[in-house]
Amino acid sequence: MRRPLLIILMAGASISIAGCTAIGPKPWEKDLMARHEMLVDAYPLLIAADEHIYFSKEASSGGRGFAGGGCGCN
Amino acid sequence: MAQSSYGTENNNFGPGVAYSQLDAALLVYQEAGGRVSATEPTLDLSIHGADGRVLTGGLVADAVSGATPNGAVPSTVSQNFVTPLKARGSTASVTGASGGSTIIHLPPTPGQLATAALGRQYTVAPNTLPVDKGFRDHRGAITLGWSQPLGAISDVGFGGGFSRETDYQAISANAHIAQNLNSANTTVSLAVNSEFDSSSPFGGIPTPLTVMNAQWKTQASRNKSQLGFVLGVTQILSRRWLTQLNYSFDRQSGYQNDPYRVISVVDPSSGQPTSTLYESRPDNRQSQSVFWDNKLDLDPFVTDLALRYYKDSWGISSKTAELSERINFGTAFYLEPNARWYQQSAANFFHYYLVGGQPNPAFASSDTRLGSFTALTYGAKLGFALNGRSEVYVKGEYYQQTGNGHPADAIGQLRQQNLFAGTKAAMVFLGYSWDFH
Structure with missing residues (x-):
């Protein structure tokens, strides 16, 4: 069960890390990345609310962050 | 530095600057059909x-609050369900009942209660x-939470968390480490989380796969x-x-039943419910997921595409x-439409009902959330920057x-019932978000 997931993960991580010396903008090209909306957690309360609802209505949780929900709603 | 309409104010809130951020929000949630509604204020x-x-x-x-499916199947005749009322061993008089329930007097039960007590009974109409x-x-x-650079x-x-509700308590602790590489174009991170939960359901912990009843159970709580x-x-x-790629692993051990949820046992030919049992789930669950998020800034458009694959030891897999x-x-203003597609397979112990005359499996739950279904979410968000420091938004x-309410192997009267109790919600x-020095 775990093997395909691990292969995907390791392949992705290898591509990212091995290629990182060549990939990515120069510091003076990060104007767009500096914008608030480009943060992966730009609106944490919104993400938390959505994840909380999905946790209480679906069998899957986690991925973006930790699994579970700290409540008895599932 | 962002320019402000206030001219001389310092609106620089980036790295290397000391500042604070306050986020306040209110979530209002309502399910269709008079089911669950929730109000949730948050402050960060x-x-x-x-x-x-x-x-x-x-x-x-x-x-x-609201109505929650109890897990039993609908029937062509009305059905009565009984559940505990008031405090353990209570004989207090009750003058009224709410939510379509009535109060019933329970006879003394050997080994459970020495004296008569009160229970709550609710009736479900035919074909409902x-x-x-x-x-x-x-x-x-x-x-x-606390974080900082270290050498x-x-x-x-x-960080840590504490959550408490009437019948449930959760304590969590987490730690993380992250390293920037390649002129901060690459970040590698590892986060660990542990949680300790205690379930103290109203009426006590029911014994799995025993008949639903109104007696208080002897065991008050169980942990996970x-x-x-x-x-x-x-x-x-x-x-x-x-782009962001995450791999997650999670392991849960302990009590994972929904203590209020039951499963019908039906007659093998008519499909009529003959008894109602408390559900039973395994004590252990391991899950893994791969999550891949992409953000693309094509000014003035920002696209976010996130994909997730999830799999667990209960036999559930899902794609999001x-x-x-x-x-x-x-x-000053933005509009953000969003959509989400989700599909999961059923847990290997999911059953719409159990069939009378056959031995019960070790684990059985009719909780639709453990069944096979597809879910769609549509939405839109509107945001307004009040100035360089604060933003208000509404989403x-x-x-x-959507699930299969008419399984091909349904028995007798169950063929004419919708057995999928899925959720529709708005x-x-x-x-409100405010940055300040």
């Missing part, structure tokens, strides 16, 4: 030091999904522990493209795709689950 405060240290704190409150309308709860939660390490941190980690790589691929498109109208979403989220 983070204090950023110029040296990269960050202290965060959060408060959440929840008020939830059985729901318990007596569901009501409140929750309060607090979180605290050559870009960021280390730890959880340990998990998230390994992540975030990579800035170009001036416009940010989320897409949002933010459209900036200048710097509306509609959520709908939610509105109001938020």
Whole structure:
């Protein structure tokens, strides 16, 4: 069960890390990345609310962050 | 530095600057058909030091009420369900009942209660999904966190949380470490989380696969522990493209039943329910997921596409795709439509019902949330920058689950019933974010 997931993960991580010396903008090209909306957690309360609802209505949780929900709603 | 309409104000809130951020939000959630409604205010405060240290704190409150499917199948005749009432061993008189329930007197039961007590009975009309309308709860939660650079390490941190509701309590602790590489275009991170939960259901802990009854159970509570980690790589691929790949593993051990949920046993030829048993789930669950998020800034458009694959030891696998498109109208206003598609397979112990005359399996649950279904979410968000320091936003979403309510092997009268008790819900989220020095 775990093997395909691990292969995907390791392949992705290898591509990212091995290629990182060549990939990515120069510091003076990060104007767009500096914008608030480009943060992966730009609106944490919104993400938390959505994840909380999905946790209480679906069998899957986690991925973006930790699994579970700290409540008895599932 | 962002320019402000106030002219001389310092509106620089980036790295290397000490500032604080306050986020306040209100979620209002309503399910169709008079089912669950919830109101949830939240408040987050983070204090950023110029040296990269960050202290965060959060408060959440929840008020939830409404009708909840109890897990039993509908029938062509009306059905009665009994459940405990009031405190353990209570014989207090009750003058009224709510949610379509009536109060019943229980005879003394050998080995359980020495004297007669009171129970609650509710009746479900023919050809109607059985729901318990007596569901009501409140929750309060607090979180605290600390993170900072440490020597050559870009960021280390730890945090904790405490959540309490009438019948449930959760304590969690987490720690993380992250390293920036390649001129901060690459970030590798590892986070671990542990959680300890205690379930103290109203009426006590029912014995799995025993007949639903109104007696208080002798065992008051059971615990569950959880340990998990998230390994992540975030990579800035170009001036416009940010990608994040996470692998998560999670392990839960202990009590995982829904103590209020039951499963019908039906007659093998007529399909009529003959008894109602408490559900039974395994004590152990391991899950893994791969999550891949992409953010693409094609100014003034910002696209976010996130994909997730999830699999667990209960036999459930799921796929999730989320897409949002933010459209900036200048710097003061934006519109962001979003959509989400989700599909899961059923747990290997999911059954719509059990068939009489056959031995019961070790584990059985008719909880639709453990069944096979597809869910769609549509929504849109509107945001307004009040000035360089604060933003107010509103987001509306509609959520709908679609499943198979008419399985091919349904027995007798169950062929004419809808056995899928999925959720349709609308939610509105109001938020306010304020950066200040």
